[in-house]
Amino acid sequence: MIERPSLDKHLDSRTFRDFYYLKEELVDFCRKNGLPVSGGKIEIAERIAYFLDTGKVMPAKTGKRTAAEISEITEDAKIEADFVCSERHRAFFKEHIGKAFSFNVAFQKWLKANAGKTYREAITAYDQILEDKKKGKTVIDKQFEYNTYIRDFFANNPGKTLEEAIKCWNYKKRLPGHNHYEPLDLAALES
Template structure:
C-alpha cells in the first residue's frame, strides 16, 4: 500500500504510524471517536495508535500537574518540577535577559528537564541555546517534521523555491514510511520542468 489511507477505526496502528497525518486530522479523529483531543501531536498519535490496537480510550497524560507557586524568583531559586511557563517566569527572564527573551521550544524543554537547577543556570542555558541556534546546531524536534523536511530540502537544493520544497513535502507525506527528505522526492517537481 503506497497511497495514504483514510484515518478511520479500521486502520491498524502500524499502517497508521507509517503515514503522515496533520494534527487537525488527528484531533478530528479523536473527537469523532470519543478520545481526548488534548496534548501535542506525538501524544495524540500514541493515543490513537493505542485505540486502534485495543479499542480502548487512553486518558491524557497526567503531566499537567499544578506547578509549585513561586512568589519571588531569584537567581538562586531552584527550577520547580513540572515547570509551566507563566507571566511571573516571563517577567523574571525579561528582567535578566532583556526584551528579546521568548519561551522558545528548546528553552522550554531545557526548563522541563532541569528541575532543581537554579534560575541563574537557566539564564546561562538560554544564552547557550541562542548561540547554538546562530551556529546552526539546533535540532528540530520530531513533531516538527515539516520544518526538518524543508530545511533538509534546501540544504540539498540551493536555488530551488519554497513552492518546490512544499510540492516535494506534499508528495512525500502521501507515501508510506518515514517523512525525511530524500533526493528521490524531487520526482514531484521533475514533471513540472526542473
C-alpha cells in the first residue's frame, strides 16, 4: 500500500489531489505558506493545488453579499435573490412548518436556487426534501466524503458496525484515488 504523503510545498498537485486530507490539515498548510484560509474545504484544496502548481497565491473569493429585505414574509411573498437564512425567516418557517424546522443544507440550496418563487412553494419543497431524505434519495456534497462513505458502507454491509465502517474509512483515505466505498475496502477488517 502506498503511504499518504505529508502535505508540504514540495508535493505536486496531482499527488495532493489523489489523497484525502482533513480540512484542518489544509488550513494548517495554508497558514504555514501564507495562503488565505477562508472558504470551504473544496475552495481551500483548489487554492493549495494552484499554489503547488505555480508557487503563486490564489486570492480568496471576496464580496460579501447583502440580503435583500422584504417588509413582511408571507406565503405569497417572493423569495429574494441572494437569500440569507435569518431569524425572521426561521420564525416564518417554524410558524408554517412546525417547531422541528431547521435550515438543512438541501433546503438552503433550494432557497438560493429558487429566487422569485413563493414562500408557499418553499414550504412544499421543504416537505419534499424531508421525504427524499427518509427514502435515502438525498445527495451528500463532495466535501462530506466521510458521510458519503459511511452511508454507502452500511448500504452494502447492513450487519457491520460503525467501528468497522470507520476502520475501512481510515484504510480507504490512505489510498491514492477516490474515497468512495468499494467492497475491496473490507480488506481493512482482515488485518
